[in-house]
Amino acid sequence: MPEYKIVVPATSANVGPGFDVLGIALSLFLELDVTVDSSSSVHLDPNSSPKYNLTLEYSSENSSVSLDPDENLICLVSLHVLKKFNYFEFPKYTHVKVTNNIPLGRGLGSSAAAIVAGVLLANAVFQLNLSLSQMFDFCLEFENHPDNTTPAIVGGVSASYVLDHSATKDKVDYVKIPVNKSLKAIVAIPEFELPTSHSRSVLPKSYTISDIVHNLQRIATLTIALGQDPIVPERIYNSMKDKLHQPYRSALVPGLSKFLSSLTCSNTPGLVGVCLSGAGPTTLALAYDNFEAIGSKIIEIFDSESKGSFKTKYYILDIVDCGAYCNCTSS
Ligand SMILES: Nc1ncnc2c1ncn2[C@@H]1O[C@H](COP(=O)(O)OP(=O)(O)O)[C@@H](O)[C@H]1O
Numbered sequence: 001m002p003e004y005k006i007v008v009p010a011t012s013a014n015v016g017p018g019f020d021v022l023g024i025a026l027s028l029f030l031e032l033d034v035t036v037d038s039s040s041s042v043h044l045d046p047n048s049s050p051k052y053n054l055t056l057e058y059s060s061e062n063s064s065v066s067l068d069p070d071e072n073l074i075c076l077v078s079l080h081v082l083k084k085f086n087y088f089e090f091p092k093y094t095h096v097k098v099t100n101n102i103p104l105g106r107g108l109g110s111s112a113a114a115i116v117a118g119v120l121l122a123n124a125v126f127q128l129n130l131s132l133s134q135m136f137d138f139c140l141e142f143e144n145h146p147d148n149t150t151p152a153i154v155g156g157v158s159a160s161y162v163l164d165h166s167a168t169k170d171k172v173d174y175v176k177i178p179v180n181k182s183l184k185a186i187v188a189i190p191e192f193e194l195p196t197s198h199s200r201s202v203l204p205k206s207y208t209i210s211d212i213v214h215n216l217q218r219i220a221t222l223t224i225a226l227g228q229d230p231i232v233p234e235r236i237y238n239s240m241k242d243k244l245h246q247p248y249r250s251a252l253v254p255g256l257s258k259f260l261s262s263l264t265c266s267n268t269p270g271l272v273g274v275c276l277s278g279a280g281p282t283t284l285a286l287a288y289d290n291f292e293a294i295g296s297k298i299i300e301i302f303d304s305e306s307k308g309s310f311k312t313k314y315y316i317l318d319i320v321d322c323g324a325y326c327n328c329t330s331s
């Protein structure tokens, strides 16, 4: 009876000036427990009619997610990978129990985690031995910016570029960026969802050269500043400013402008930088100390700016150096 455990971290993409380039893997996880078991009682449930020999179960509060393999993102990705290897269904009695702690549509890479999990699911059950490069290529077919999927796969902070969307393989290359070990992420998550597709639709089609240079200068310094020891808070803080996406998205996230302008490394001890997480509405603060105090200060800002229209909660998360993995727990 093969059993697999697949674990994929949440990710915060962009990291200020790194629109569609940078991403951080964080200690909040999507987990899949996969069994291929002919004696399992879950298949005796008359309401669970397996499609492609697969049944799905969600243990946590993702009630909006479809359990139909033709609609569920994890299954869609997995079946897509399988078809490329001429498999069209899972082994009989495949059951996938999903425990998802990554909130959906909040800018913490839930869709990227689901895509990566789908690739790993196909890889594990059919022993495809996919290379890292093949995994990146499959992910890119479902999310055409690799800034979430790369750190979800390789962990830590990464920068990636797409070599050529029209190439047949090896489309993505990446580097991992050294990060000072004392840094943690404080993510403030509003209770409303903001689909990434909507948050991308408000971005302009072209930019001024001064805005582009603004971000180019900062992304270069940020990638070095994050790993410096001792930390230079002002350098990280200034390097995390962005002119390519945050100004256009602030109308979608009440409180974002105030959050970005009022919390500084001078008035908030321990803080080194602030930005929107991915496409929002979650925000990210990087800090080396005073995590709880910074979290409370952020919540005060959003509570006052939202005027009671939504609540915001915060998590203090580690930057996890290990990306997605799959363990075979029995043979
Ligand atoms: N664990 C999951 N299982 C199935 N589908 C998921 C899962 N996580 C995310 N999704 C899909 O991805 C959508 C959210 O994607 P997106 O708008 O890009 O937000 P995010 O910033 O969280 O990635 C969800 O509405 C759902 O359709």
Ligand SMILES: N[C@@H](CCOP(=O)(O)O)C(=O)O
Binding pocket: 011, 013, 014, 019, 020, 021, 106, 107, 108, 109, 110, 111, 145, 147, 148, 196, 199, 200, 245, 277, 278, 279, 280
């Ligand atoms: N670079 C993308 C990142 C989207 O991340 P998500 O976690 O919100 O899906 C963008 O900014 O659109």
